[in-house]
Amino acid sequence: GRSIKTDRGSEPVPQPVEEETSPLRLGIRAFSDTGDRIVWDEEMNRCDDILDLRKHFGGKDCRYIKDPALWQTEIVPELRRFLVRAALSRRPLQINFAAHASIAFAAGSFLEAKSGLDITIRQRTPVGIVDWQAEAGPSAQENLFLTEQDLPGKARARDVAFAVGITKRVLEDVQIYLKKSRLSVHRILPVTLAPEPSNAAVRNGLHALQLAEILAAKARARTAQEREGVLHL
Numbered sequence: 001g002r003s004i005k006t007d008r009g010s011e012p013v014p015q016p017v018e019e020e021t022s023p024l025r026l027g028i029r030a031f032s033d034t035g036d037r038i039v040w041d042e043e044m045n046r047c048d049d050i051l052d053l054r055k056h057f058g059g060k061d062c063r064y065i066k067d068p069a070l071w072q073t074e075i076v077p078e079l080r081r082f083l084v085r086a087a088l089s090r091r092p093l094q095i096n097f098a099a100h101a102s103i104a105f106a107a108g109s110f111l112e113a114k115s116g117l118d119i120t121i122r123q124r125t126p127v128g129i130v131d132w133q134a135e136a137g138p139s140a141q142e143n144l145f146l147t148e149q150d151l152p153g154k155a156r157a158r159d160v161a162f163a164v165g166i167t168k169r170v171l172e173d174v175q176i177y178l179k180k181s182r183l184s185v186h187r188i189l190p191v192t193l194a195p196e197p198s199n200a201a202v203r204n205g206l207h208a209l210q211l212a213e214i215l216a217a218k219a220r221a222r223t224a225q226e227r228e229g230v231l232h233l
Contacts, residue, residue, distance in 0.1 A: 023120070024048055024091040028079070028107065030099035032062035043096055043122065043129055051082040053099065063100070076106055083110045092118035094131070121205070132205035144211055148190040151175075157184040158229025160222055164215065165192040167199050186226055189218060 027047035032054050044050070056070045057063060065071065086093055093111070097104050111119055121132040153161075161183075163174040171190045178185060193201050193211070202208050219231055 020089065020091050022091065023094045024086055024089055026082075026086055026093060026095045027051070028053070028082070028095065028097050028099050028103060030054060030057055030063075030103055032057070044098065047096060049082075049086065051078065053078065053103070071102075075103065079103065079106055080110055083107060087111065087115065087117060090117075092120065094120045094122055096122040130204075132208065134205050134209040143194050144207075144214060146190075146192045146194045148192060151188040151190070153178075153185040153187050155186070157186040158225055159183065159185045159232060160226045160229065161185045161188045161232040162215070162218070163188055163190045163192075164233060165190070165197045166202065166211075168197050183232070185232065186223075186229070191215065191218065 025047045027044045027050035029044065029050060030053040053075055054062065056066055056075055058066050095107065097107075111117055119133070123130045123132045161174055161178060163171045165171065169192055171188070171192075174188060177183075178188070202211065222231070
C-alpha cells in the first residue's frame with residue numbers, strides 16, 4: 001500500500017490500495033506476417049504483455065518448428081512462465097492468440113478450469129473480434145458430434161487415435177498418417193462436428209466448452225488396456 005503523513009507527526013500510515021480489476025490483455029504470438037497474411041494487427045498492439053515465440057519457427061509461412069525439441073525445452077517453459085506471471089495478478093485475463101493450436105492447448109492446461117481465473121479468449125472471426133468465455137449455460141439440445149463407428153486397429157495395441165474434425169473432416173488424413181508412421185493403435189475414434197465441420201461451426205464459448213466436455217468424456221471412457229497407452233489427438 002502507499003503511505004501518507006498525519007497531523008500527529010511524520011510517521012507514515014499504510015493505506016489500502018484498490019485491487020486492479022481491469023482486464024489484463026495478453027498476446028501470444030508464434031506466427032509471422034507474410035505477404036498475404038497479416039497477424040500482427042491493431043488488436044495485438046493493444047495488449048499489455050506479449051509472449052513472442054517467433055524465434056522458434058521458420059520455413060514456409062514461418063509456421064514450422066525449427067527443431068522439434070524446442071517444444072519441450074523452450075516453448076512450453078516460456079509459455080508457463082508468461083501465464084503464471086499473468087495469473088498472479090488475479091486480474092481478468094483476455095488472451096489473443098496468433099499461434100499454433102498446440103500452444104493454445106498448452107495454455108489451457110496451465111490455466112485450467114479449477115484455477116478460478118476469469119479468462120476470455122479474443123477470437124478472430126470473419127465478422128471481427130468476438131470475446132469467448134467458458135460460461136455455464138443450458139444443455140445442448142442437438143447432437144454436437146456426428147454419430148460414427150469406431151475403427152478397429154491392432155488387438156494388442158494400447159494407443160488410441162482421436163480423429164477430431166472441427167473445421168474439416170480429418171479421418172482419411174489420420175489413417176494415412178498412421179500408415180506412414182507405422183503407429184499401432186487399438187482403435188481410431190472419429191469425432192466430427194455436427195452438422196458439418198467448417199470454420200464458423202463453433203458458435204461461441206459455451207458451444208466450445210460443451211464440445212470439449214464431450215471430448216474429455218470420450219477420453220476418460222477408454223478401456224483399462226487403452227489407458228496404459230498414449231492418446232493421439
